[in-house]
Amino acid sequence: MGFNIKEIITATMVLFAVIDVIGNIPIIIDLRKKVGSLESEKASVVAGIIMILFLFLGKSILNLIGIDVNSFAVAGSLILFFLALEMILGISLYKEEKTNSMTASVFPLAFPLIAGPGSLTAILSLRAEYATVNIIIAIIINVFFMYVVLKTSSKIERLIGENGINIIQKIFGVILLAIAVKLFTSNIQGLFS
Template identity: 35%
Template sequence: MLNSFALTFVALFVALDILGTLPLYIGMTHHLEPRVRNRVLNTSLLVALVVAIIFLFIGEAIFRAIGITVYDFKIGGGLVLLLISLADLVGQHEARERASGSSGIVPLAVPLITGPGVLTTLILQVRAAGLITTVSALLVNFLFAWVVLRHSGWIVRMIGKDGATVFSKIAALLLTAIAVAMIRSGIFEAIQAAGL
């Protein structure tokens, strides 16, 4: 049981990649007041967790019912990330303000935190380790994610305003690369699944 939990935890830890998300989170939220940044963090993590848990129970059924696959989800999620990152790179004000309102859950909650990789991993781990083990590992991973992202403020204080701006542009470039990788992966996996 413990070994099964450890394997599931590691699989979800890799899929969530919260350490990789940290620079993106800082880039999107460094201009916010600490109180607002914490609200965005809490809302984003809560939404991401709820999406993940709902998907555990009904995700596959929903996908089948509307005729889409995880590959479609990867491509669509990648396109959303690509549009947001490009808007941020060219300095559109809307992109910089995106995290300050209710839309802060996009792209933080979905698809950055709970994206196609996490959803696919959840499906596989439920089949391999069972529902209780998978949900437990997911909750521990989200607790770790909250601790890491909650303490990102001191990094912003260390690098200063100019450093945070540079960090934001680097994060937007990384986000663009992640988006392209998601789209490419979704296309290739769809082609493989079709047997072409």
């Protein structure tokens, strides 16, 4: 499997929904208030490197502990399912610890907010179905988008408003829920065959 526009678009949408940079704008603004300023370039590059490394090393790590990609994808689809429920219902099943150190651009912004459990699980789940090159392109597109959003988060918040952010979060929650169901059904069959 090689370069495929459809796979790139789907993988980009999955990562965009999981990373939920738009939905995280309030958290980003709160961090910015606490630490003064965030290094958008540093946060984006570190998050991108973490995701690409996990794309290549994640499978080896799983093999080392005796877990196949289908099993991880099924587990990942369940995590994506609960993330989607959080987005749709406006509840919080997992709370991020907040820091006020000057390393906020890397922790918690790049990891675990952007390149967190959800996005890393999504990357390995996508790898079970899509070509690596398409996932890398999707990661790069999302890293670029993250950078733009981080740079303009204050302007975006003023432009969209709190209601707009909530609506976008709900829409991507539904998309993510559908993707989680698709990942679950396509990989659960692989476990029993």
